Amino acid sequence: MTPIIWRVARADDAPALSILGGATFLSSFAHDHPGAALVSHIRTAHGIPYYEAALADPEQTVLIGETPLGAPVGYAMITPPDLPIATDPACDRELKRLYLLSGWQGGGHGDRIMDLVAQEARRRGASRLLLAVYPQNDRARRFYARHDFVEVGSLTFMVGDVPFRDLIYARPL
Template identity: 50%
Template sequence: MTPIHWRAAKPGDEDALSLLGQATFLATFAFDHPGPALIRFLKDLHSPEFYAAKLADPQIDIVIGETPLGAPVGYALLCPPEHPDFQREGDWELKRIYLLGPWQGGGNGAALMQQALDVAHKRQARRLLLAVYENNDRAVAFYKKHGFSKIGDTIFMVDDIEFSDMLFARDMNS
C-alpha cells in the first residue's frame, strides 16, 4: 500500500478536497440516496467554493492525506459543534472524515482518526462529537472501536431529503 503523508490543508487545496468529498460521499451513499438529490448536495456542499470558505475560517481545521506523488486520498474536517441539543462547553466536532476505498484498512483509517484526535487536543476539546448515518455499519463499528459512543439522534439533510444520523461522542480525556 502506498504510504499516506498527512498535513494541514491550506488555501489551494479546495479542488482536491472537493474531489475527495464528492468521490467518497458518492461511493459510500449512492446505494440508498436518490441520485438527483445526491448530485445537488455534492455540487453545493462539496464544491471548491465550499472548501475555500472552510479553509479561510480560523475556527475550522482540515487535515489532508496524500500519496508520495501528491494525489489526495483522505481528509478530516473539524469545527465547532452544530448540535445545540447535545453539545457541552468544550465540545468540538469531527464533521467529516473521508478516506478513499483503496486506502481503507491497513491502519490508514486509524491514522486519519489519530490526526483528527490530535487536532481536537490542540483545540483543547473536552469531548469530540460526530454524526454517522444509521445505516453505515462499517463507520459505526470504526467509531466505536475508537472510543465513541452514541449520545443521541439527529437529522442530516441531503439536499431536501432527511436521513437519520446517530450522534456519537468521545471523551478526550480517555
C-alpha cells in the same frame, strides 16, 4: 500498501478537497440515496466555495491525506460543534467529515487519521469529540466504536431535499 502523508490543508487545496469530498460521499451513499438528491448535496456541500470558506475559517481544521506523489486520498474536517445536542464550544469539537477513498481503507490509515483528529481537537482545548454518522453505515459505526465513540443523540441530515436520520456519537479525549 501505499503510505498516506497527512498535513493541514491550505487554501489552494479547496479544488482537491471538492473532488475528494464529492467522490467519497457519492461512493459511500450511492447505494441507498436518490441520485438527484446526491448530486444536489455534492454540488453545495462539496463545492469549491464550501471548502474555500472552511479553509479560511480559523476555527476549522482540515487534514488532507495524499500519496507520496501528491494525489489526495482522504481528509478529515474538525469544526466547532454544530449538532442538536447540548454542547460547550470551549470543550467540544466536531469531526464533521472523515473520508478515505476505498483503496486506502484498512491498513491502519483510518486509525492514523483518527489519532491526528484527536490531537488537533485537544490542541484546540477540546475534552470531547463529537460526530454524526449514518446508521446504515455499519463499517463506519464499527470504526467509531473501536475508537470509543458512543451514541448520544440523533439528527436529521438533509441530502438535497431528502431527509435522513443520523446518529450523534461522542467520545472523551
